[in-house]
Amino acid sequence: MNLPELQKKLIAAARLQPPDDRVPYAFEKRIMAQLAARSATDHWVFWARGLWRAAAACVAVAVVFGAVSLLKPAAPDNSNDLSQDFENTLLASADLPDNSSPP
Amino acid sequence: MERSEAELIAAVLAGDAASFEPLLAKYSPRVFATARRYARRESEIEDICQEVWLKAFDKLKSFRGEAPFEHWLMRMAVRTCYDFLRGHQRNRVSSFSEISEPEEDWLERFVAEPGNAAEDADAAKMLIDRVLEKLSPEARLIIQLLEIEDRSVKEIAVITGWSVPLVKVRAFRARGEMKKILARITKEKYL
Numbered sequence: 676m677n678l679p680e681l682q683k684k685l686i687a688a689a690r691l692q693p694p695d696d697r698v699p700y701a702f703e704k705r706i707m708a709q710l711a712a713r714s715a716t717d718h719w720v721f722w723a724r725g726l727w728r729a730a731a732a733c734v735a736v737a738v739v740f741g742a743v744s745l746l747k748p749a750a751p752d753n754s755n756d757l758s759q760d761f762e763n764t765l766l767a768s769a770d771l772p773d774n775s776s777p778p
Numbered sequence: 779m780e781r782s783e784a785e786l787i788a789a790v791l792a793g794d795a796a797s798f799e800p801l802l803a804k805y806s807p808r809v810f811a812t813a814r815r816y817a818r819r820e821s822e823i824e825d826i827c828q829e830v831w832l833k834a835f836d837k838l839k840s841f842r843g844e845a846p847f848e849h850w851l852m853r854m855a856v857r858t859c860y861d862f863l864r865g866h867q868r869n870r871v872s873s874f875s876e877i878s879e880p881e882e883d884w885l886e887r888f889v890a891e892p893g894n895a896a897e898d899a900d901a902a903k904m905l906i907d908r909v910l911e912k913l914s915p916e917a918r919l920i921i922q923l924l925e926i927e928d929r930s931v932k933e934i935a936v937i938t939g940w941s942v943p944l945v946k947v948r949a950f951r952a953r954g955e956m957k958k959i960l961a962r963i964t965k966e967k968y969l
Contacts, residue, residue: 678960680892682953685909685960688902694814696807699824703802704830710795744871 788834790838798835805848806831809855816859818907822962825863830855856919856937863915877963881905885963917952924949945948 782791783802789797806827813826833854841850877885884901887894895902910918923937924928931949935942 677892678957678964681888681960681964682956684888684892684895684897685906686921686925687897688899689906689910690899690928692903694811696811696814698810699820702806702824702827703799706795706828707799708779709828709832710798710835714795739873776829 787838787841787843787847790835795835801847802831805851808852812852812855812861815926816863816918818911822862822866826855826858830858833858853937856923857939860915860919860938862916867915871947875909878904881908909956909959909963913952913955916948917955920945920949920952921956924952931961944961 781797783801786797786801790801799912800964809827809830812825813823817823817826832853834851837854841847878901880901881904884895884899884905906929910921913921920934920936924931929937931942931945934940934945938945940948
């Protein structure tokens with residue numbers, strides 16, 4: 676069998692019959708309707724995507740802080756306690772002895 | 779007055795989606811003809827065309843107007859068809875024992891007297907469709923563009939996004955693949 680000749684004949688057969696270019700009824704209308712429906716939902720999609728991204732970022736931050744607070748070793752003494760220092764500073768004036776009162 | 783393509787595209791990009799319809803009406807026949815080269819069922823053809831148009835609408839911003847809109851659209855159509863072929867390759871591997879009687883008759887005529895087997899016969903068309911279906915997606919795309927549509931290697935490189943050497947390599951492999959398939963048909967039938 677002459678395979679190159681067969682190949683040539685079959686390719687020629689394919690060339691002789693160009694494909695049909697018929698467009699189904701109302702195809703354009705269906706595509707336009709889909710495009711219109713898509714643009715109507717686009718606003719919701721925009722907000723939903725933004726909110727989901729924000730939620731994901733919040734969860735990530737919460738996980739990081741949670742991990743840090745769990746893994747951080749507890750302070751051995753209270754000397755470096757920031758809250759205590761803050762309270763002492765704030766109440767320093769109240770703790771001062773009152774010199775203005777009569778002896 | 780009828781608006782030019784550039785005006786229609788500018789209007790779509792400015793937010794007037796209705797201006798897309800004249801483009802759809804003008805080029806849908808070409809998109810359907812392209813899709814029918816790669817898919818057989820009407821439902822699949824319509825799905826491909828729908829995808830092409832939705833992609834064209836979404837990516838219209840990337841159309842810079844350097845080449846005609848038709849070329850840009852056809853490139854998108856061919857790439858969508860290629861994606862379709864890659865997604866449907868599982869149906870390719872089968873025996874040729876199911877070839878129809880007219881196809882068998884045509885092959886017998888060809889074996890007896892190659893000159894008497896007419897290329898314009900429906901059986902020849904059915905047979906080439908069957909052979910194309912057995913090819914890998916790359917080989918089918920190359921045979922279709924290079925041999926059947928008679929496009930140049932450079933054109934194919936632009937359409938597919940492959941480099942020129944890659945197109946040449948794939949064309950060489952595609953011809954070999956086609957020869958193997960034809961050899962298998964003739965072996966099954968005539969040995």
